[in-house]
Amino acid sequence: MSQLLRTYGKLLTSVFLAAVLFWALMLILLPQATILERALIAPKRTLDSSAAQTLSRDAATCMAVLKTHEKDDTKTAVDNGGLAIPSMNPGGASGGSAASNGGLAVPSMGGMAVPSMGGMAVPSMGGSAGAVRPYILQCDRANTHKQLSRRSGEPAFLDTAYGLAAMKVDDKAPIAEQMRQAETIRDAAQKLADKLRIDEASQSRFSTDNFRTMIAATKIPLSESAKAAEANTIENKLYGLMGLRFEKDGDVYERLGLTNLTRTLFFAILVTALALVICYPIAFKAALATSERQQIWLMLGLIIPYAIVELMRIYAWTTIIDNHGLINSALMWLGITDSPIAFNRSPGTVFVVIAYTYVLFMVFPMLNVMSTLDRNQIEAARDLGASTPRLHWRVIIPHAKPGIAVGCISTFMLAAGAFSVPRIISRGLQAEWFAQTIYNKFFESQASNVGAAYSLTYTLVCFVLVALFMWAMRTRLKDFARAQ
Amino acid sequence: MHGKDIRLEAVGITYPNGFRAVEPTDLEIRAGEFFSILGPSGCGKTTILRTISGFVNPSEGRVLIGGEDMAGRNPDQRPTALIFQNLALFPLMSVRDNVAFGLEARGVSRRERHARAEELLDLVALGDQAAKKPTELSGGQRQRVAIARALAVEPSVLLLDEPLSALDLKLRQHMRAELRAIQEKTGVTFLYITHDQSEALAMSDRIAVMNKGRIEQVGPCDEVYSDPRTAFAASFVGEVNMFPGTIKSVIPDMALVETALGTFTARNPRGLKVGDATYLFVRPETMRPAPQPGDNIVPVRFERRDLEGAFVTLHMRAENGMELAAQLSNDGGALNPAAITQLGFTPEAAIALPEGQLARTGREEMAAQ
Amino acid sequence: MKSDRILSIYTLAFLAFMFAPLLLMIVASFNNISPPSVTEWHGFTTKWYRFFWMPDSQLAADPVLRTLDRGRFIGCFGNSMFVAGIVVPLSLLLGLAGAIMLTRWSSKANGLLWWVLLSPILAPGVVLGLSALVFWARLGVGAGLYTIIMAQVTFIAGYPMLVLMARLQRQPIELEEAARDLGASPLRSFLRITLPFLAPALFSSAVVAFLASMENYNTTMFAKGGSCTFATEIGAMARNPNGHPPVINAVGTAIIVITVAAALAHALMKRREEKAK
Numbered sequence A: 001m002s003q004l005l006r007t008y009g010k011l012l013t014s015v016f017l018a019a020v021l022f023w024a025l026m027l028i029l030l031p032q033a034t035i036l037e038r039a040l041i042a043p044k045r046t047l048d049s050s051a052a053q054t055l056s057r058d059a060a061t062c063m064a065v066l067k068t069h070e071k072d073d074t075k076t077a078v079d080n081g082g083l084a085i086p087s088m089n090p091g092g093a094s095g096g097s098a099a100s101n102g103g104l105a106v107p108s109m110g111g112m113a114v115p116s117m118g119g120m121a122v123p124s125m126g127g128s129a130g131a132v133r134p135y136i137l138q139c140d141r142a143n144t145h146k147q148l149s150r151r152s153g154e155p156a157f158l159d160t161a162y163g164l165a166a167m168k169v170d171d172k173a174p175i176a177e178q179m180r181q182a183e184t185i186r187d188a189a190q191k192l193a194d195k196l197r198i199d200e201a202s203q204s205r206f207s208t209d210n211f212r213t214m215i216a217a218t219k220i221p222l223s224e225s226a227k228a229a230e231a232n233t234i235e236n237k238l239y240g241l242m243g244l245r246f247e248k249d250g251d252v253y254e255r256l257g258l259t260n261l262t263r264t265l266f267f268a269i270l271v272t273a274l275a276l277v278i279c280y281p282i283a284f285k286a287a288l289a290t291s292e293r294q295q296i297w298l299m300l301g302l303i304i305p306y307a308i309v310e311l312m313r314i315y316a317w318t319t320i321i322d323n324h325g326l327i328n329s330a331l332m333w334l335g336i337t338d339s340p341i342a343f344n345r346s347p348g349t350v351f352v353v354i355a356y357t358y359v360l361f362m363v364f365p366m367l368n369v370m371s372t373l374d375r376n377q378i379e380a381a382r383d384l385g386a387s388t389p390r391l392h393w394r395v396i397i398p399h400a401k402p403g404i405a406v407g408c409i410s411t412f413m414l415a416a417g418a419f420s421v422p423r424i425i426s427r428g429l430q431a432e433w434f435a436q437t438i439y440n441k442f443f444e445s446q447a448s449n450v451g452a453a454y455s456l457t458y459t460l461v462c463f464v465l466v467a468l469f470m471w472a473m474r475t476r477l478k479d480f481a482r483a484q
Numbered sequence B: 001m002h003g004k005d006i007r008l009e010a011v012g013i014t015y016p017n018g019f020r021a022v023e024p025t026d027l028e029i030r031a032g033e034f035f036s037i038l039g040p041s042g043c044g045k046t047t048i049l050r051t052i053s054g055f056v057n058p059s060e061g062r063v064l065i066g067g068e069d070m071a072g073r074n075p076d077q078r079p080t081a082l083i084f085q086n087l088a089l090f091p092l093m094s095v096r097d098n099v100a101f102g103l104e105a106r107g108v109s110r111r112e113r114h115a116r117a118e119e120l121l122d123l124v125a126l127g128d129q130a131a132k133k134p135t136e137l138s139g140g141q142r143q144r145v146a147i148a149r150a151l152a153v154e155p156s157v158l159l160l161d162e163p164l165s166a167l168d169l170k171l172r173q174h175m176r177a178e179l180r181a182i183q184e185k186t187g188v189t190f191l192y193i194t195h196d197q198s199e200a201l202a203m204s205d206r207i208a209v210m211n212k213g214r215i216e217q218v219g220p221c222d223e224v225y226s227d228p229r230t231a232f233a234a235s236f237v238g239e240v241n242m243f244p245g246t247i248k249s250v251i252p253d254m255a256l257v258e259t260a261l262g263t264f265t266a267r268n269p270r271g272l273k274v275g276d277a278t279y280l281f282v283r284p285e286t287m288r289p290a291p292q293p294g295d296n297i298v299p300v301r302f303e304r305r306d307l308e309g310a311f312v313t314l315h316m317r318a319e320n321g322m323e324l325a326a327q328l329s330n331d332g333g334a335l336n337p338a339a340i341t342q343l344g345f346t347p348e349a350a351i352a353l354p355e356g357q358l359a360r361t362g363r364e365e366m367a368a369q
Numbered sequence C: 001m002k003s004d005r006i007l008s009i010y011t012l013a014f015l016a017f018m019f020a021p022l023l024l025m026i027v028a029s030f031n032n033i034s035p036p037s038v039t040e041w042h043g044f045t046t047k048w049y050r051f052f053w054m055p056d057s058q059l060a061a062d063p064v065l066r067t068l069d070r071g072r073f074i075g076c077f078g079n080s081m082f083v084a085g086i087v088v089p090l091s092l093l094l095g096l097a098g099a100i101m102l103t104r105w106s107s108k109a110n111g112l113l114w115w116v117l118l119s120p121i122l123a124p125g126v127v128l129g130l131s132a133l134v135f136w137a138r139l140g141v142g143a144g145l146y147t148i149i150m151a152q153v154t155f156i157a158g159y160p161m162l163v164l165m166a167r168l169q170r171q172p173i174e175l176e177e178a179a180r181d182l183g184a185s186p187l188r189s190f191l192r193i194t195l196p197f198l199a200p201a202l203f204s205s206a207v208v209a210f211l212a213s214m215e216n217y218n219t220t221m222f223a224k225g226g227s228c229t230f231a232t233e234i235g236a237m238a239r240n241p242n243g244h245p246p247v248i249n250a251v252g253t254a255i256i257v258i259t260v261a262a263a264l265a266h267a268l269m270k271r272r273e274e275k276a277k
């Protein structure tokens, strides 16, 4: 640092330092940290405490509403007491008395009311209960046997999970009785909610649920015949071998997130290998095997398609592969097919267009490094009797290795991150590339945090692959500057 | 222009990576003198130079120029100008702008600084090259541009980091004379560093011999050459024959040294005691094929004769296989070297010094590189 | 030699493969049918080009063109220019700072800094767009041109950095030191010595950064929110169920012509320079 200060002075050094810090922190590290944070926060769901709180609130509302019916109740009881519902009167009366000395009544009523009233109510009173009070949603919901939201999908209930008595507001009971029940429920639920809230606050809000969602297996609904046909494709057999697709109880499951990831990486590696094979001779030709006059034109021929906007290079293909495109027209004219082949449904097309779009990213790093090789070395090797393969193997490839490595890494990363090509070429007509999966998870579904987990995982997987490759090729990051 | 003196007081330099490049060193360079630091590459010469010019901070001690402490002063605030090993001419500027750059930085008007630049280019005999780019000049010309550029800021001290090492022999010899002439004309203190002992001896008033971050000896050239203080100084400055041995007896200023090839009398300037291990050094030009009475005598066998123009070097082999060299003036082949059976040298020509590290020979240098 | 012939033929074939789709695209841009086609010739037309300046009445008369939103298209292009206008200088600044830190700052943290600053170039583009979106949203900045700029700068700054670094490594540090030694302040030494030395590299990386910003689709799609750029708008036309309008071919042809002209000019300049030497 003192060296920097001495050469560039305080002002410039602090400008540079600030710029680099801004870049590293605000643009690179902190955004990834935010992604990590998002990936670790499970999507919002109903917490148990809020389930209890809702219950308590429902019970309270139920009580309030019941109170408005309390007077109605006694009134109706007087009006048509003797006539219509003789047996209800004592209930109503006892309800009234219960309201006056509620403290006593509760314990004895809980056990008594249900059997005695239930037996009575069902046969004779079905319709007339409504006459006592109308249907009250909150009273219906004021039930401690309340289902809790669980990610695993297994049912759980508030009363069984937290040792609460099974209670509900009995709509056949006298109003006063119902109010007492609601009050009990309200108080118990409120107590539980307070307790749960304290527990939940001390729990971490982070979980690995999003990552688990990513590797989770999804059931694939298939008819028997389709199942047999699908099981025979090479792709699915390979997934089977990798444990990405399996059968359980006669149903087919696939780990969709992981299969997408695997397929994308596989295609990206394939594109890279293909590009390497295609480009090595071109780089060699342009760097070492042409006269200086020709070289300028050859470079021009490579730079022009390289510099043209990526999307345009992709669109250029649509006239070739469309249903009415060049290839289909040619095939139909030759009589090979009658109806056009839907190339945009075939993963092979995306593969070819990705290769076309990114192949030049392989050429230039190789070419740049190769052209630093002293041509005299080639002459000397030839002079010493080296054959052409030996010349390449012993002289040119070792020299060009950093360029080869950088080219491979660039091409791989572009292919693996491809988003524009599959989006434009396939128009959603075929399996997603992983970048599309991330996009869809993030923007087109509610599970944006799962999208964050996908994104983070993808970055890490790609980095590990690149690091392994660099280690295997004995290249260093500094070679990226050399390959310019 | 007037030269200023430089004083290093217990200056020690450790690089941030922990490498100790210079051990605590005291050194005084007088105002207006041509001083050289001579040492093998990697011994810390450049480090000292960069410390004086302000690119490296000493980890301890003080640097004083003209009596002023330089601590906390940046390179642009010191009365020094540095000529870099690779010259560091600005490639995109014309020769004139290169020379005028220091004045530009000081806010001198364009007309004035160009006039001054042309003046200096005349001084280094490049008056007609002012409009060219540095890349269009020859090595020697570039060299002189660098000197003119450094002199343009009227430094009191000019620091030169092996500026001639890239030139071929003829040009190098010519530039030596020119540097010396410029130094005398301007009166600026020159601190010159080099690993080439003949360069240092040819130009300097005084030299310092440096090894592994330590200055081993400081003195006028003649003194360092004829009275080396350490085994390293003796073996690095000039050619030398060396006999390992032990002190057998001591007489005032002289000693008897027992070696594998016999017992020799030699000077004993460091006051070695009886029984001390010693290296005995004899310069090849003091070796004579016809020993006089009182000489130390080594029986030898002739091996090879190298003609070097004014001199011939005879490579001889002693009984124990040790190689010895004798340098004689070229007598046109009158002497038959094959007939030589012994070499002699006076006790005054031989010097006994404490055992110590030796400079690498040519063969070792080659093996190391 | 025979192997040389094979190599030459192979190279020509490769170039043909690279150029053929582009040529077809140009041909289709003059064909009076939508979606663009090269197999059915419906007559020569320049209307896919004139789309950008033809009067509204004419526009409304054409069944294909009237479905396109010209104003939006031009607006998105303007957005792209605005974004590039900020991304380019910002990337040059960050790239320059990064290059200087990496080449001139000797420290143990240097290796780590290499990884951090180069990681955006190594990361999939979609990830950068997404993380910029999420991060700035957290700081209360909604998705839009601002997040597009931040997401693009993240990786585009890497290109100038690599180019400038290669150049800085070729500049001996002694040049800057010599200037300091001759009495120049750090700022003057930087402006007078280092910057002119870097100028050609700065220029070429500005061109690269501009192109990268204009054409960027993958990163921008994630960061754009409700806004649009030239590239996303072009990309959106692919979603047209009837195939994209040949207007895209016209734009593509214009881009090809500009690129070819620029590349030719560059090559000719280079040749003249070499001849002058």
Ligand SMILES: Nc1ncnc2c1ncn2[C@@H]1O[C@H](COP(=O)(O)OP(=O)(O)O)[C@@H](O)[C@H]1O
Residues within 6 Å of the ligand: B015, B016, B017, B019, B021, B039, B040, B041, B042, B043, B044, B045, B046, B047, B048
């Ligand atoms: N910036 C530095 N950091 C660490 N060690 C250095 C640095 N510069 C030089 N050295 C080491 O210090 C020693 C002396 O270097 P230098 O002064 O350049 O030697 P000389 O000029 O005598 O050849 C060498 O071993 C060199 O490797």
Ligand SMILES: [Mg+2]
Residues within 6 Å of the ligand: B042, B045, B046, B085, B161
């Ligand atoms: Mg040195």
